[in-house]
Amino acid sequence: MKTLKAGYEILTPISENGLAELQHIERIGRVCYKSEGKITQDGESAKKFVKMLIDRGHEAMLEHSTLSVKFTVDRGVSHEIVRHRIASFAQESTRYVNYSLDKFGNEVNYIDLEGGIRLDNKMKEMDGETVAAILAQWREAMTQAEAHYMKMLELGATPQIARSVLPNSTKTELTVTANYREWRNFFKLRTEKTAHPQMREVTIPLLNELKGKLPVIFEDIEVE
Template sequence: MIIQKPAVEVLSTESYEDMLRRIERIGRVCYKSEDRIEEGSAEKFIRGIIRRGHESVIEHGSITVKFICDRGVTHEIVRHRIASYSQESTRYCNYVKEKFGSQITCIDLATGFRYDLNDETDRKKYDVWQEAMENAERSYFQMIELGATPQEARSVLPNSLKTELVATMDLREWRHFFRLRADAAAHPQCREVACMLLERFAREYPVFFADLLEAEG
């Protein structure tokens, strides 16, 4: 069994500068102020419409992300309806195969829940979790050996199973996502990947997300 930490990967190829220019041009149609487009005007314009709550304009931009997390977390993510999703399928992926390392991969419980593995209580909880993951892997392999298909054998796989979920959301929905999933009340493992992604978005798409990072921080 492999234990892996969660991760995020941005798959979109449109540059921040191109996104800014395109959304400014679209947004200025509302005010017929296209004549005010000039070098450096996009960020100021977009920051203003976000501040005024005119976020429908930024629905014209989208970002695609790959989450590498556990399957329990993906149940939280896919509740965001205004999005497109593609996910690693346990119906068709056979983890006995060599391309999966002939073992299952689980997302480390300790990082999302911030276990201190030098603490006796946290260590005991972690050891119970790890044993459960090893038992699940063993049961999965036994079912495959007995002739079960992957879609049968997946019934014994845990929520902690590593999965890859590709999500495309428009910029407005990403802002909504972060307001919910990066909040202190969010599920700890979902908040872990949401905060990871928000930090990256705030760095790479600052006019759209930096204010949320400041509010979250």
């Protein structure tokens, strides 16, 4: 078994300060107000216009956008992400992938729990010894799950049958494509203190990076 840190990769190229993306939304949104004459080439009118749309709740205009992100998370977190019905998904399949093969390193990859524990509202205050004991239990369970998975394959089970013993911690890659309106909804729900800590482990850094790349779209979403 191997443990990996959860992470993400932004797949959609984003222009300098997100200006091209804002100008695209501006061109479309100004049709509503018939204010195309106010468009300036330097992008300043786009910044003001898109901010105005968000401030007054006219977020439907943000649907004229697209952003794809590849998450590397555990299957528990991926199960929560795919509840977002407005997004589109592509996920590593445990039906077709056989982790006993050389190209997958002949082992099952798991997402490390430590990052999640550090963000868990109750567990983050625990002493190191207790956390170590909890992690030792988790590692033992992961090792056993992998051993049963490999044994089932060895006995002739197909990956789609053997996968039934793979736990929530199994690493998965999940590509999510959505428009900015949906990403805003996603971040509001999934960076909140009430969201799962392993979800927050990836959504908070992602939101912070997007605030840097597309400030007008994301900067008003605050994270505690």
